[in-house]
Amino acid sequence: MSGKIPDVNMTTLSALSEPNRMNIVELLREGPLTVGEIADQLGLRQPQTSKHLKVLSDNGIVEVQAEANRRIYKLRPDPFQALDSWIQSFRSVMQERFDNLDDYLKELQNKEKS
Amino acid sequence: MSGKIPDVNMTTLSALSEPNRMNIVELLREGPLTVGEIADQLGLRQPQTSKHLKVLSDNGIVEVQAEANRRIYKLRPDPFQALDSWIQSFRSVMQERFDNLDDYLKELQNKEKS
DNA sequence: GAGGAATATTCCCGTCAAGGAATATTATAA
DNA sequence: TTATAATATTCCTTGACGGGAATATTCCTC
Numbered sequence: 001m002s003g004k005i006p007d008v009n010m011t012t013l014s015a016l017s018e019p020n021r022m023n024i025v026e027l028l029r030e031g032p033l034t035v036g037e038i039a040d041q042l043g044l045r046q047p048q049t050s051k052h053l054k055v056l057s058d059n060g061i062v063e064v065q066a067e068a069n070r071r072i073y074k075l076r077p078d079p080f081q082a083l084d085s086w087i088q089s090f091r092s093v094m095q096e097r098f099d100n101l102d103d104y105l106k107e108l109q110n111k112e113k114s
Numbered sequence: 115m116s117g118k119i120p121d122v123n124m125t126t127l128s129a130l131s132e133p134n135r136m137n138i139v140e141l142l143r144e145g146p147l148t149v150g151e152i153a154d155q156l157g158l159r160q161p162q163t164s165k166h167l168k169v170l171s172d173n174g175i176v177e178v179q180a181e182a183n184r185r186i187y188k189l190r191p192d193p194f195q196a197l198d199s200w201i202q203s204f205r206s207v208m209q210e211r212f213d214n215l216d217d218y219l220k221e222l223q224n225k226e227k228s
Numbered sequence: 229g230a231g232g233a234a235t236a237t238t239c240c241c242g243t244c245a246a247g248g249a250a251t252a253t254t255a256t257a258a
Numbered sequence: 259t260t261a262t263a264a265t266a267t268t269c270c271t272t273g274a275c276g277g278g279a280a281t282a283t284t285c286c287t288c
Contacts, residue, residue, distance in 0.1 A: 010131055017128035018246080029207055035265060048247060050266055069255050069264050080204045087201055090194045093143055132276080149235060162277065164236055183234050183285050 012079045015059040020044060021052045025061065025075065032065070032074035126193045129173040134158060135166045139175065139189065146179070146188035 016022055023042050027033065033041075039049040053073055056062040061079050065072045130136055137156050141147065147155075153163040167187055170176040175193050179186045 010133060010136055013127050013136075014131035017131045020246090022127075029204065036263095045248080046265070047249085047267080051246080054266080066254095071265065075207050077208045080201060080208045084201045084204075084208065087194060087198045090143065090198075093189050094191045094194045094198065134276090150233095159278080160235070161237080161279085165276080168236080180284095185235065 009059070009079060009082060011059050012061065012083060015055055015061055018052070018055075020048070021056055024049075024052060024056065028062065028073060028075045032072045034067075034070045034072055036070070038073065125173050126175065126197060129169055129175055132166070132169075134162070135170055138163075138166060138170065142176065142187060142189045146186045148184045148186055150184070152187065 016025065020042065024038055027038060027041060035046065035049055035053065038044070038053070039046050042049070044052075053062060053064075057064060057073075059079065060076055062073050063076050065074070130139065134156065138152055141152060141155060149160065149163055149167065152158070152167070153160050156163070158166075167176060167178075171178060171187075173193065174190055176187050177190050179188070
């Protein structure tokens with residue numbers, strides 16, 4: 001049954017789990033930015049900034065737009081929508097109907113013994 | 115200003131970004147389980163299962179309950195709630211009012227040149 | 229208390245990802 | 259075309275993490 005549970009791109013999670021990349025994402029939510037601007041605001045060196053942006057880009061978290069010499073990076077909505085629908089599928093867990101369930105299981109196991 | 119943006123525990127993300135741990139979480143959403151049951155159902159060895167569960171536990175994603183010889187693991191709602199409210203703060207991004215914003219920025223930069 | 233089941237912990241090893249430094253690439257302007 | 263700014267890429271090294279195997283721990287039963 002089911003099968004309707006959203007497939008979280010694990011790659012999205014691992015991409016976001018790197019602190020610098022998370023910071024980049026948090027920064028980009030305010031609007032598109034240049035590589036240099038991102039590096040400046042976060043105190044990162046340019047090469048590592050580019051590398052992190054590449055990872056984010058490869059994972060579809062970010063998209064680029066060439067503007068002459070510069071590259072403007074901005075967030076893409078898709079992975080966030082996916083993450084959202086995945087986390088939504090945890091409604092029941094988040095509403096903690098689980099404690100009862102647990103007690104229920106405990107009883108079951110006690111009965112097993114007899 | 116602001117500061118109302120939820121603090122996603124990055125540790126939550128990195129904990130979940132490991133495939134086996136994600137599988138454990140997906141499995142546990144159906145209800146509490148024993149270490150052995152988890153190992154069985156996922157085809158993992160007991161020691162690695164314990165290790166992964168320890169990581170999940172250290173990050174508050176999971177909680178334990180001793181039951182005689184066995185330890186019953188189950189999901190904790192907190193980190194999922196946190197993740198949820200964090201992702202919710204990306205509403206504007208997910209609704210992509212960003213493309214326009216981007217065009218706007220592009221114009222700005224073109225004007226800079228003149 | 230001895231044996232055995234369930235789980236946790238330790239040690240070792242291989243892999244992989246991130247940072248640093250240097251260099252390559254692309255585009256602009258003169 | 260040369261100089262320069264902005265960005266990407268490469269190479270190297272190091273540290274963290276996951277798996278395997280062995281062992282320790284805890285608890286139950288007899």
